[in-house]
Amino acid sequence: MALAFAPRERCPVCAQPAPGARVCGRCLREPPAFERGVALADYDELTRPLIEALKFHDTPGLAPWLAAHLC
Structure with a gap:
């Protein structure tokens, strides 16, 4: 198995998978204490x-x- 790098469609805040790379519902409902997450x-x-x-x-x-x- 090879390491699969994260797909580009992720929430720009928490870096969880999100269609269209839009802010996810969770971050909209309860914004986290940080501004941006990054996922390798x-x-x-x-x-x-x-x-x-x-x-x-x-x-x-x-x-x-x-x-x-x-x-």
Whole structure:
């Protein structure tokens, strides 16, 4: 399996999937405390181990790669 980068149609506020890349209903009803979210990929069986390795298993070497793909 290959890492599937996030589709372009996402809410510009929370980065959750949203048809037409419009602000989603949840963000319209209850605007979050932040202005913008960014998603590299969906949080799934492929991306979960990457995030967990960075957060919990002392693998800071993943941070530059993830950061480069988020910007």
